[in-house]
Amino acid sequence: MGIQRYRNLKKDWARELPKYFSLRQSLRGAILFTDIRNPMRELDITMYEMLLSYNLPTLIVLTKKDKVSIEEVKTAEKDINHVFGSCISFSIKEGVSVEKLVKEINELLSS
Template identity: 45%
Template structure:
């Protein structure tokens, strides 16, 4: 059984070779800067200050590991896209992110966060292309769903679902809101399935 509320900070890695032992199973959270990655981690775990949140895009600059138990982890990856950091830093993030995705044996699946108002941007597609070729399953959270009406959000969800079925069949998608807790249980179920245990 996975008790998400037991999630606690394990370690931060600036470089891939600083990651903890590559054993057990982990699910990583990725997305463009300011897509709501840290907020989603806090909401899904139910631990309010698990991941640091900020209104400044690009605040997550390390690979952050959070332990659920001795064998299972959640991982917060650096945001990509329009973060207000020097180009050199962006390139370093990209290199370490690529190493993690390509080399990490414990990685079981990727939670990809997209702002529902700006889905499937260029970097999102690049990541989906890589996951498709590597056969890594992806579950997309359309974050900030509370910003749109139910009808508008549902329309975007159906359109994106159709597109994913055609282009990225190893991907699934749902609506999500950290503000009103929409979609939390569905997200937990996907994570728990990848980690090989039911939720508590």
């Protein structure tokens, strides 16, 4: 993908996402996936703030939990929880992670 096409795509998303969030009355919340190795980059924070501006409950999911140590998982969770309120760490390779994510999604949908 060329740079210009990427820029145009980014502009399209910036224009369309606010429309989507404001018009989707049935939308119950959002899930923001971010890599646990580099959590909450500038674009993630921008998206999180946009979701908050639409009063959408947002679940932050730290992905690729299996790529870091247990200590790094704990540190990342603590940092994200401190700044953003809550998060869960996730690895597709762990059944427990999948179950936990499904539980969180069900809670989000039932609220």
